[in-house]
Amino acid sequence: MTTASPKTPAPRQSHRRAVTATVVGNFVESFDWLGYGLFAPLLAARFFPSSNPVTSLIGAFTVLGIGVLVRPLGGILLGRLADRRGRRPALMLAITMMTAGSFLIGITPTYDQIGMLAPLVLLLARVAQGISSGGEWPAAAAYLMEVAPPKRKSLYGSLFSLTTCAGAFTASLLGGSLTGALGADAMAAWGWRIPFLVGGLFGVILLVLRRQLAETEVFQREAKALPTRGSLREVLVTYRRQVLLSVLFIAGMATVGSTWTSVIPATGQRLAPPGQMFWVVVCATTILMVVNVPIGLLADKVGPRRFLLAASVLFAVTGSYTFLTIEGTFTSLLLTYLSGTVYLVCATTTLPGILSELFPPENRALGLGLPNAVTSAVLGGIAPPLATYLGDHDASGWFVGGVMAVVLLAWPAALLALRSPAPSAQALDRTSLTLTK
Numbered sequence: 001m002t003t004a005s006p007k008t009p010a011p012r013q014s015h016r017r018a019v020t021a022t023v024v025g026n027f028v029e030s031f032d033w034l035g036y037g038l039f040a041p042l043l044a045a046r047f048f049p050s051s052n053p054v055t056s057l058i059g060a061f062t063v064l065g066i067g068v069l070v071r072p073l074g075g076i077l078l079g080r081l082a083d084r085r086g087r088r089p090a091l092m093l094a095i096t097m098m099t100a101g102s103f104l105i106g107i108t109p110t111y112d113q114i115g116m117l118a119p120l121v122l123l124l125a126r127v128a129q130g131i132s133s134g135g136e137w138p139a140a141a142a143y144l145m146e147v148a149p150p151k152r153k154s155l156y157g158s159l160f161s162l163t164t165c166a167g168a169f170t171a172s173l174l175g176g177s178l179t180g181a182l183g184a185d186a187m188a189a190w191g192w193r194i195p196f197l198v199g200g201l202f203g204v205i206l207l208v209l210r211r212q213l214a215e216t217e218v219f220q221r222e223a224k225a226l227p228t229r230g231s232l233r234e235v236l237v238t239y240r241r242q243v244l245l246s247v248l249f250i251a252g253m254a255t256v257g258s259t260w261t262s263v264i265p266a267t268g269q270r271l272a273p274p275g276q277m278f279w280v281v282v283c284a285t286t287i288l289m290v291v292n293v294p295i296g297l298l299a300d301k302v303g304p305r306r307f308l309l310a311a312s313v314l315f316a317v318t319g320s321y322t323f324l325t326i327e328g329t330f331t332s333l334l335l336t337y338l339s340g341t342v343y344l345v346c347a348t349t350t351l352p353g354i355l356s357e358l359f360p361p362e363n364r365a366l367g368l369g370l371p372n373a374v375t376s377a378v379l380g381g382i383a384p385p386l387a388t389y390l391g392d393h394d395a396s397g398w399f400v401g402g403v404m405a406v407v408l409l410a411w412p413a414a415l416l417a418l419r420s421p422a423p424s425a426q427a428l429d430r431t432s433l434t435l436t437k
Contacts, residue, residue, distance in 0.1 A: 063122055280330060
């Protein structure tokens, strides 16, 4: 009788490590993304000095928007890499770029020190993170859905939103603690650098974890030998209907994500006493982390499409009201932030499973990455500066009305998807449980 080497992990243990190393990328991305939104007023003053704080803030959000606009490049390059070489190489490259961007923001001199070079270096860092973000999610989603049990895809998808909330929780807790310990003056002078340096350290840890990832069996058996794998033409021509459906599904998540994780925290920073918005996000993300897994289980039970439609309609009502009545009180900021982030939890829980079924394994990461990145770039990139501009001109009602119209695009998308059988659903269900040894 032979015994397994003690250095070889058991299949279940290996599976858990693979899932952890995959979804933790969302933690790092969320930490960096929300960190930028929370510290946007401080970054605006240091990199875009102006006598008008709103003008400075628009400059900081424009850099954020440009970082989002390059996401399609990441979706194409890293999505193609994930389909041609495997999910693991794409996941490694994505977190490397995100980590480098975080460290660069943390050490960049300010405008007062190097002039116009300061915002240019900040822009370079955000571009690197934008490319990383464009390729991280599709590679991770393809990986996770290929190892998830067929009837537990929303539960596994909830791990994406759980780690996203954990990243936001950590960024906010760190920001609130630093503000209380250092004071507003020290935070404005140099304390804002600390979260970005910490984000870089988180990225280094994740790199170590991902070095041990095994490639999915679905990719090895169904995609690796196909000459059409990672074909941009194949995705845009053969699966153009699926690309359109993906855009409709993703539009609401992209718009709400950029607005509620950037504009709302920055608005809270301006309306509330120093440091209060950090604790609002800490409280909200604590609640979200508790409900993530139950939401995933409920979505698997009732069906992901039905669940997403119900969440979209509910958010259209609650999100509009809280956004238009936002005040500087803790309760108002908490309810406003929760209205959007609960919707994001529902979307990020259900969409990986829905979208992964629309594309075959040989083009799954590119099929997920291209529409997600383009939609995020167009809608997510313009939302923060547009919301800030319209808010300053008493036109927030027009903005939130447009956001909710985009959110409700999920309704026709779900109807079209139900009438158009997914080309890869059966193949995905047959081979979704194991990793290669």
